[in-house]
Amino acid sequence: xxxKIAICGLGSAAARIHLPACKKLPGVEVVGGFDLxxxxxxxxxxxxxxxxxxLAASEPNIVIIATPTESHHELTxxxxxxxxxxxxxxxFMNSLDQAKDILA
Numbered sequence: 001x002x003x004k005i006a007i008c009g010l011g012s013a014a015a016r017i018h019l020p021a022c023k024k025l026p027g028v029e030v031v032g033g034f035d036l037x038x039x040x041x042x043x044x045x046x047x048x049x050x051x052x053x054x055l056a057a058s059e060p061n062i063v064i065i066a067t068p069t070e071s072h073h074e075l076t077x078x079x080x081x082x083x084x085x086x087x088x089x090x091x092f093m094n095s096l097d098q099a100k101d102i103l104a
Contacts, residue, residue: 003028006058006084008051008075009066010035010043013089018064032058035067051075055082065089073098 005022007014010033022030034048041047048054055063055078063079065072065088072093079086080102093099 001027003062004031004058004060005029005062005064006032006034006054006060007064007066008034008054008071008079009064009068009089010038010041010047011066013066014064018066031060051078055079055084060084062087069094073102076102 003025005028007018007030014033014035019030022028030045032046032048032054033043034051034054046058048057051074054060062085063075063082065075065079065086067075067089069091072088072091076086076088076093093102
């Protein structure tokens, strides 16, 4: 099975950690990304203008959330609602209530 991964947040953590790790894993393909704050860059996968567009167009199995913590709740919820597994950077959420909402 090929695992399709999408990434939210294309800053230094994505460049130094997440994307190199994905390249090393057999059976993994990065199928899309988006970052509203990062400049458009040349990457070997499509970039999207929104999380919803990325989820619909790339149909990932896994979404990596590598954005500032204040966006984790909204992005994680969208990925889970789309049926994706989620790898969310720490800190996980801004509050215990947000964490409880996601875990529910």
